Amino acid sequence: MNLFIRPEKAEEIEKIIGYSFKDRKLLVNAFSHSSFVNEKHLTKSDCNERMEFLGDAVLELITSEYLFRRYKEMQEGELTKLRAGLVCEASLSYSAREIKLYEYLLLGHGEAMTGGRNRDSILSDAMEALIGAIYLDGGLTNAKEFIEKHILNDIENKKLFFDSKTIFQEMVQSENIGVISYKLIDEYGPDHDKKFREAVYIGDKEYGIGEGHTKKAAEQVAAYNGILKLRAERGEGGLCI
Structure with a gap:
């Protein structure tokens, strides 16, 4: 895949998320929506759907461990409910907006013109794909740091809101x-x-x-x-x- 995100923009993203990529192709992959890939006639694997699949699993594991350790008296059913609220589409898109992920998404022209940058499903998918990219590039520890800083922050207020x-x-x-x-x-x-x-x-x-x-x-x-x-x-x- 060509690097469709300019180096200065990649540096902006890295500063915001608190992680610098060794392989920026992974970063580009995480931000590449299927509409962009189709418009550029790239291969299906160049879009972020596979990366999203991986990031979803990493997010669930790290969130599960975090809640297990933090809420020692909480039973399985309550933990499951809380985890579901924290990793749901609404919560992830909220977290994505907090770090202005929408500014860096690679979307097809039609998707961008019809409000794709503010669509919850696209933002939450990109957030999961970014987690997957960080995991592949820097391992579980770096993915954990990103998740705890940007998704598992302010849990009590998020739990109340969502x-x-x-x-x-x-x-x-x-x-x-x-x-x-x-x-x-x-x-x-x-x-x-x-x-x-x-x-x-x-x-x-x-x-x-x-x-x-x-x-x-x-x-x-x-x-x-x-x-x-x-x-x-x-x-x-x-x-x-």
């Missing part, structure tokens, strides 16, 4: 304060990059508003803000996002 609808439901039910409902209050933007704004209510009272690229994502943010509002009412504090 399971916010369930947690909000449990909080409301435990206090028996009303019925939860979600309402779409706005949607805007072009079809390929549409955003939704959802509000969550307990009875007739609004408890949070959230935005996202899907209705489900917007509801999660609304529920998260609902949790923070309930906590504030209890005197526990917290800032909405």
Whole structure:
């Protein structure tokens, strides 16, 4: 594969992720979406799907060990649920956005023009492929350092956010304060990059508003803000996002 990422851009990526590649072809491979590979008439193996397959396995192993060691009293079912939340598409795409991975993706023209850089599935796949590339280039220790720094950071807040609808439901039910409902209050933007704004209510009272690229994502943010509002009412504090 030709090096389609310029050396200065590769250095930018390496600085952001905290790892320098010995073989930058692996880095390029991790960022090469199938649409780019097809457009450039490259071979199927030049896209990041195989690297994503490897990275997924490495991510699951390292996350499992991390949670096993950190949460010594947590049972298997709870560990499985927590791991699933941390390595799901929404969580990985969130982590990818935090390090601005979208700026470096190699996409076909059509995919780029229809919002591919902000698509959760593409970002999460690239994150897994990057893990696979780091593993191949630098071994398990370097992959572990990357995962712990960029994916397993701030677990408590991520756990709250990515399971916010369930947690909000449990909080409301435990206090028996009303019925939860979600309402779409706005949607805007072009079809390929549409955003939704959802509000969550307990009875007739609004408890949070959230935005996202899907209705489900917007509801999660609304529920998260609902949790923070309930906590504030209890005197526990917290800032909405």
